[in-house]
Amino acid sequence: MKDYVVRGTDKGGNFRFFASASKDIVQTASDHHHTSPVVTAALGRTMTAAAMMAQMLKNDNDRMSVTIKGDGPIGGVIVEANTKGDIKAYPYNANVDLPLNEKGKLDVSGAFGNAVMTIMKDMGLKEPYIGQTILVSGEIAEDFTYYFATSEQTPSAVALGVLIDVDHSIKQSGGFIIQVMPDASDDAIDLLEEKLNDFPSVTTLLEEGKTVEEIIEELLGEVTFWERKEIQFSCDCSLDQMERGLISIGEEDLTEILEEDRGAELTCHFCNKKYNFNEDDLQGLLDEVKNNK
Ligand SMILES: [Zn+2]
Secondary structure (H helix, E strand, O other), X not given: OOOEEEEEEEOOOOEEEEEEEOHHHHHHHHHHHOOOHHHHHHHHHHHHHHHHHHOOOOOOOOEEEEEEEEOOOOOEEEEEEEOOOEEEEEEOOOOOOOOOOOOOOOOHHHHHOOEEEEEEEEOOOOOOEEEEEEOXXXXXXXXXXXXXXXXXXXXXEEEEEEEEOOOXXXXXXXXXXXXXXXXXXXXXXXXXXXXHHOOOOHHHHHHOOOOHHXXXXXXXXXXXXXXXXXXXXXXXXXXXXXXXXXXXXXXXXXXXXXXXXXXXXXXOOOXXXXXXXXXXXXXXXXXXXXXXX
């Protein structure tokens, strides 16, 4: 079954929620970048959150990105997502090997180290929205909770999980974001908090065969699902984009590449697709730079 994000509200109108099944997008990212398990978990959790956040945007051409940069061995991750359900992502360092943390889990927090998370939302306005928070836990779900509380003033419960098999393939992946509506009743909030206190992890429930819809219903009771959006790992890189990248380095550097290397190979960070430029291609781009002076 294809990955997706569902969104909806509970019957009482106390909460809105987003939930995502994200096994395939995480598997594809892991395949593209040959990630070690802790990097797969870090990237997968961030991708799952971004997939849901992109569905909070209003317009067809809106897009958003999550950038986490830290002093830990992973260096950072970049995830981009749009309202159409396209997601792409890459880690700075794909191969990080750390001992398990004290809970016996992959040490995502240790992989990031001291880090900052930047959320950029491009909603077609003159300036994109940019929100920045420090990574408080490094386990990602708590960090999004912190981001929503501080940058968007929206109390939220965020759960994200990636379960990795012994052969490093993705066994389960998913998550949810539940947000408190402005006129939610205190009783409803207390009840949800109580339930969340000893609620199993998302991957435990997925592993039991539950869907993310069923997980939401366990937490919120009767709900209305407003929309279900399929999501996919999709990169929109193109030859044109790579050409513009080469042109942007300027006449001097381009001449140097042409004369010394007689060609260039550019690799897309997001999907690892390679673009090759031979001497003639580079000469053509150089002519273009000179003509546009
Ligand atoms: Zn690409």
